[in-house]
Amino acid sequence: MSGAKALIKTLENEGTEVIFGYPGAANAPIYDELSKSKIRHILPRGEQAAAHAASSYAIMSGKTGVCMATSGPGATNLITGIANAYMDSVPLIAITGQVATSMIGRDAFQEVDITGATAPFCKHNYLIKDANDIAQTLKDAFYIASTGRPGPVVIDIPIDVSTSVIDYKPPHKTDIRGYKPNVKGHPLQIRKICSAIAQSKRPLIIAGGGVGASGAEQLLAEFSQKYQIPVVTTLMGINHSSRCGELLIGMIGTHGVLEANTAVRKSDCIIVLGARLGDRAYTIVHSENSDAVIAHIDIDPAEIGKNVGTHIPIVGDISVVLQQIMKQKIDCNVSENARWANSLIELKKKKKVFKDNKQTANPKSAIRLLSELTGGSAVITTEVGQNQIWTANNYSLSGGGAFITSGGLGTMGFGLPAAIGAKVAAPDKTVVAVEGDGSFQMSLSELATIKQWNIPIKIMLFNNSQLGMVRELQRMKYSSNYFAVGLDGSPDFVKLAGAYGIEASRVSSNDELPDAISKMLRGDIPYLLEIPVDKDESTL
Amino acid sequence: MAKHILSVLTENKAGVLSRISGLFSRRGFNIDSLAVGTTQDESISRMTIVVNGDDYIVEQVCKQLNKLIDVIKIKRLDDNDTVSRELSLIKVAANNKTRSDIIQIVDIFRAKIIDVSHETLTIEMTGTEEKHQALIDLLTPYEIKEMVKTGTVSIERGTNIISK
Ligand SMILES: Cc1ncc(C[n+]2csc(CCOP(=O)(O)OP(=O)(O)O)c2C)c(N)n1
Numbered sequence: 209m210s211g212a213k214a215l216i217k218t219l220e221n222e223g224t225e226v227i228f229g230y231p232g233a234a235n236a237p238i239y240d241e242l243s244k245s246k247i248r249h250i251l252p253r254g255e256q257a258a259a260h261a262a263s264s265y266a267i268m269s270g271k272t273g274v275c276m277a278t279s280g281p282g283a284t285n286l287i288t289g290i291a292n293a294y295m296d297s298v299p300l301i302a303i304t305g306q307v308a309t310s311m312i313g314r315d316a317f318q319e320v321d322i323t324g325a326t327a328p329f330c331k332h333n334y335l336i337k338d339a340n341d342i343a344q345t346l347k348d349a350f351y352i353a354s355t356g357r358p359g360p361v362v363i364d365i366p367i368d369v370s371t372s373v374i375d376y377k378p379p380h381k382t383d384i385r386g387y388k389p390n391v392k393g394h395p396l397q398i399r400k401i402c403s404a405i406a407q408s409k410r411p412l413i414i415a416g417g418g419v420g421a422s423g424a425e426q427l428l429a430e431f432s433q434k435y436q437i438p439v440v441t442t443l444m445g446i447n448h449s450s451r452c453g454e455l456l457i458g459m460i461g462t463h464g465v466l467e468a469n470t471a472v473r474k475s476d477c478i479i480v481l482g483a484r485l486g487d488r489a490y491t492i493v494h495s496e497n498s499d500a501v502i503a504h505i506d507i508d509p510a511e512i513g514k515n516v517g518t519h520i521p522i523v524g525d526i527s528v529v530l531q532q533i534m535k536q537k538i539d540c541n542v543s544e545n546a547r548w549a550n551s552l553i554e555l556k557k558k559k560k561v562f563k564d565n566k567q568t569a570n571p572k573s574a575i576r577l578l579s580e581l582t583g584g585s586a587v588i589t590t591e592v593g594q595n596q597i598w599t600a601n602n603y604s605l606s607g608g609g610a611f612i613t614s615g616g617l618g619t620m621g622f623g624l625p626a627a628i629g630a631k632v633a634a635p636d637k638t639v640v641a642v643e644g645d646g647s648f649q650m651s652l653s654e655l656a657t658i659k660q661w662n663i664p665i666k667i668m669l670f671n672n673s674q675l676g677m678v679r680e681l682q683r684m685k686y687s688s689n690y691f692a693v694g695l696d697g698s699p700d701f702v703k704l705a706g707a708y709g710i711e712a713s714r715v716s717s718n719d720e721l722p723d724a725i726s727k728m729l730r731g732d733i734p735y736l737l738e739i740p741v742d743k744d745e746s747t748l
Numbered sequence: 749m750a751k752h753i754l755s756v757l758t759e760n761k762a763g764v765l766s767r768i769s770g771l772f773s774r775r776g777f778n779i780d781s782l783a784v785g786t787t788q789d790e791s792i793s794r795m796t797i798v799v800n801g802d803d804y805i806v807e808q809v810c811k812q813l814n815k816l817i818d819v820i821k822i823k824r825l826d827d828n829d830t831v832s833r834e835l836s837l838i839k840v841a842a843n844n845k846t847r848s849d850i851i852q853i854v855d856i857f858r859a860k861i862i863d864v865s866h867e868t869l870t871i872e873m874t875g876t877e878e879k880h881q882a883l884i885d886l887l888t889p890y891e892i893k894e895m896v897k898t899g900t901v902s903i904e905r906g907t908n909i910i911s912k
Binding site for chain 2: 323327335385509514
């Protein structure tokens, strides 16, 4: 069989059901084979969207996402999506076409060194030079992408490798001597963390994206419940903490909520679960809480001690480690913990009222309404900017819902393709893309994808005619010297949606929001709701 | 800042060296020297990397290197328990007047003359970094025309080995 066929066969064997991809000359043999496969192919309107959609599909389905592009510009267009997946630890396979092996290094038409280019921000990559290696390489790639700390793996396949004919041999079980993730926590460290919890008067859990990668959502909820330990999250942890109920206090960091940051400042024992504690979250933890005992549990040893000094490092899979901890007898004062948790819950309950403005609607109220009307069970994707933070801090996720966002890279243009990927993974869920008008215009060509493949997502577009978050930055740090943040010239978004055959409407005040949002959510059809927002609305 | 010697076993594959050197520059780590060659197992290369930095840096270097799929094993070698050598080839100007002086110096260092011309002597020298520096200092007045060094290679003393 051909190399291309071996590739498709291996993808099928790995359980791939959908590929988000874009064809060209260098991957044409692969597309020819793909047409004969039962794997579904979705053609977004750009390769970057393919990578984002495949990533979001992966987050939503728990499987490894697959995206594909041709050589040269196709491959370089994937790069932002690959870097995004790397920062947020998403299991993703990116398959790129390449010029023929005999042409490599000669600056052939549409040649780029994509393995060289992606090395800094992918978990691993391969340039396959022999079709006999395709099956094994692909199997190994899936294993690497989905185990340990998940991440993107790039596979570059020259066209002559795709077309050459081989004797297909099924791959054997992956065994890579340089890659053996450690899943079990060291018993000594487990004992240490247990005694730290026992001694603590104000323990706190910081939950990050790693909780989801390890499938530890339920265990996290049980663990925090059992010892009455309050939970705060990073931006990436929001998606995995919805089962913690009242004990969930909110998001930490520069864009987090007061009650969560207060919790971090006051805690005397911080248990970090699968979080990088990146600069936006970490400044607060580190500088103001140097006395607290910090226990860091992560499957990636390189994260432990990288940003925050750690007293109890535990390398392992969060589910496994939490089970190990919960098997121990921890002699802690649960009612004292509950009192501490309650003080934070009280702080959280203090009612926040948002001002109404006649010409615009309040985005925070809008997100709260969305939260109520969906019962927190919708799948929410966001863009980057104010819209992202409004959503993170005001949508209360419940079981069944999801919050998919670009955390580490902060990639504008992520949200719309992400909604597409999520809806493909979970067709029965209501999927809402929360958009800013700037970000939306980076990916709005995806409206056609929504139409062509009938992917009925809801789009809630906050229109402040500005790059809102940058404008706010200019207000705070650059004496309101607003420059290059106005988005005059944007189209009439309701008409634009109409041009794509997508139903749409616009509200003009808070009073109209409940009906408008209910209408948006009705029926399994795509819908765009435009919400005009005051350009000086604050992020927090 | 202290020098640390890392022994790194890697897959002997295309692209491994660039992954490793890329990692150093990307993360802002400084390499003092890097030497690489295959081992008794042809599929495995061994690198000796000398890193300049404090404990935090070296720990980060090791952890980040370990994340590379093609890196099989890393060991930080203890300076006191390690034999380190570097090889250099030094081409120094020589004429009838200076030749015998240079040969004398070479003898004292137990280095070797490996090539002679009317105007030059080429010296092969193996030893520690300090020994190299001493030789270079003595040869400099004669005018070193060209010089090439391998970078340090290190191995543990006694029966210790790096297991895969
Ligand atoms: C690809 C990309 N380019 C630039 C930025 C910098 N940036 C961060 S937020 C922001 C403004 C986003 O504007 P909009 O999508 O309208 O959202 P808003 O802040 O108004 O809610 C910009 C430009 C980014 N995060 N990503």
